[in-house]
Amino acid sequence: MTVTQGTLRKMRVHVDDAHVVQYQLPVGENLIDMNELIGTEVSLTYSGNIYCVHCNSKTKKSFNQGYCYRCLITLAQCDSCIIKPEQCHYHEGTCREPEWGEQHCLTDHFVYLANTGTLKVGITRHVSDVVSSRWMDQGASEAMVILRVKDRLTSGEVETLCKQHIADKTNWRTMLKGEPDSADLVATRDRILSEIQPQLDELQQKKGLQALSTVTADPVAIHYPVEQYPEKIKSINLDKTPEFSGTLQGIKGQYWLLDGDRVINMRKYAGYDVEIGYSG
Known part of the structure; x- marks a missing residue:
C-alpha cells in the first residue's frame, strides 16, 4: 500500500486519442495517476487541517473550493462576477485586480x-x-x-x-x-x-x-473511466466523514465513484490536508 500525504487540488484532466478522460490527482507535491486505480482499493484520511489554495495560510473554513476568507474578499478570481460573468465590472474601474482581469477577462x-x-x-x-x-x-x-x-x-x-x-x-x-x-x-x-x-x-x-x-x-x-455507476447516490462529506476507504469504481467530472453507491466531489476539498492510500 502506497500512502501519499499533502493538500488536495482539483484533479487535472486531459483526453487520450480515444477521448477517454485521464485523471491526475495533485496531493502536495505528488501526482497520482487515478485511471490506474480504477477497480482497486483506495483510502482517504483528512487531518482536519485546511490550507488556502492561494496564500497557503491555515484556515478553519474553506470558501469557493479552497480559499481562505481573506482571499475570498480580496482576489478578483473570487469575486461574484466569476460566477456571474454578465456582472463583470472591469470597465467600471472597480476590478479587484486589474492586471488579473486583463489577463483572464479581457x-x-x-x-x-x-x-x-x-x-x-x-x-x-x-x-x-x-x-x-x-x-x-x-x-x-x-x-x-x-x-x-x-x-x-x-x-x-x-x-x-x-x-x-x-x-x-x-x-x-x-x-x-x-x-x-x-x-x-x-x-x-x-x-x-x-x-x-x-x-x-x-x-x-x-x-x-x-x-x-x-x-x-x-x-x-467525451468518455469517462467508469466501471460501475451508483444506483442510489450517497455523497461523502469530509467534514463529517474524515476517513473512508473502498473500491474506486470510476471517475466522472471531479467525482470519485466508490462501492456502496458512494461519491465524493474531490474539487470541493481543495486545500484539505489528507493522506491517500492506494495499491502500487
Missing part, C-alpha cells in the same frame, strides 16, 4: 453547449485542445462550441440570452447516474441562435462586428 471566451445528462449552456476560455477541461470537469459526455466572443462580460451577456431557452447548470446527481442518451447539439444550437439572433445583432451593433462570431464545429464525444 480575452476571447467561448459559449458552448454540453450534454451532462441534461443539455446546458456554458462559457469557457480554453478550447485549444479540442476538449475543454471545463467540459470534463462538468462530466459532459458531448459538447460543442457555438460562439466566440471578445471578453468575459460579453460571454456572460450572451449566456444570459441563451438561458432563456436552455439551462446553465449541471445537475450533478443526474450526471453521475450513467451515460446519457446522445443529444442533437447541432439542432439545439441552430434553434437557440435563431431565437436570440435579434439580441445578438443588438450586441454586435453596440460592441462592434468583432465582438462575437458564430463557430461552426462538430460535437465532441
Whole structure:
C-alpha cells in the first residue's frame, strides 16, 4: 500500500486519442495517476487541517473550493462576477485586480453547449485542445462550441440570452447516474441562435462586428473511466466523514465513484490536508 500525504487540488484532466478522460490527482507535491486505480482499493484520511489554495495560510473554513476568507474578499478570481460573468465590472474601474482581469477577462471566451445528462449552456476560455477541461470537469459526455466572443462580460451577456431557452447548470446527481442518451447539439444550437439572433445583432451593433462570431464545429464525444455507476447516490462529506476507504469504481467530472453507491466531489476539498492510500 502506497500512502501519499499533502493538500488536495482539483484533479487535472486531459483526453487520450480515444477521448477517454485521464485523471491526475495533485496531493502536495505528488501526482497520482487515478485511471490506474480504477477497480482497486483506495483510502482517504483528512487531518482536519485546511490550507488556502492561494496564500497557503491555515484556515478553519474553506470558501469557493479552497480559499481562505481573506482571499475570498480580496482576489478578483473570487469575486461574484466569476460566477456571474454578465456582472463583470472591469470597465467600471472597480476590478479587484486589474492586471488579473486583463489577463483572464479581457480575452476571447467561448459559449458552448454540453450534454451532462441534461443539455446546458456554458462559457469557457480554453478550447485549444479540442476538449475543454471545463467540459470534463462538468462530466459532459458531448459538447460543442457555438460562439466566440471578445471578453468575459460579453460571454456572460450572451449566456444570459441563451438561458432563456436552455439551462446553465449541471445537475450533478443526474450526471453521475450513467451515460446519457446522445443529444442533437447541432439542432439545439441552430434553434437557440435563431431565437436570440435579434439580441445578438443588438450586441454586435453596440460592441462592434468583432465582438462575437458564430463557430461552426462538430460535437465532441467525451468518455469517462467508469466501471460501475451508483444506483442510489450517497455523497461523502469530509467534514463529517474524515476517513473512508473502498473500491474506486470510476471517475466522472471531479467525482470519485466508490462501492456502496458512494461519491465524493474531490474539487470541493481543495486545500484539505489528507493522506491517500492506494495499491502500487
